[in-house]
Amino acid sequence: MCPFSEGLAPVKLDGKWGMVDIGGEIRLVPKWDELGQLVNGLATARLHGKSGYIDPTGGWAIDPVYDKAQPFFGELALVYVGDAPAYVRTDGQLVRQFEPYAIVPRPPIPL
Secondary structure: OOOOEOOEEEEEEOOEEEEEEOOOOEEEEEEEOEEOOOEOOEEEEEEOOEEEEEOOOOOEEEEEEEOEEOOOEOOEEEEEEOOEEEEEEOOOOEEEEOOOOOOOOOOOOOO
16 A cells, blocks of 8 residues: 555555555545556556546546656646657646657746
């Protein structure tokens, strides 16, 4: 099990990831191949080889269309399409794409 964030923690059961609450009750039935902590109400999730972001109810807030996805830092998260990095907003809109293997600047610190 991972640390709690926003009242839930990722937990791996029978090879799949879900989330439990502070009382140990399963809140999201394990079904993801990978699952991160909630950050600003969104958690990275991987299913069938693609990554996206789920909300606390387990629904896809940002569809799993990325090859890699990092947790949000403020309003932006680093994602990859193949080897090309990009930033995505919490509403799912790509705001900046880079060339493959580019060195990506860190997003500005949220206020």
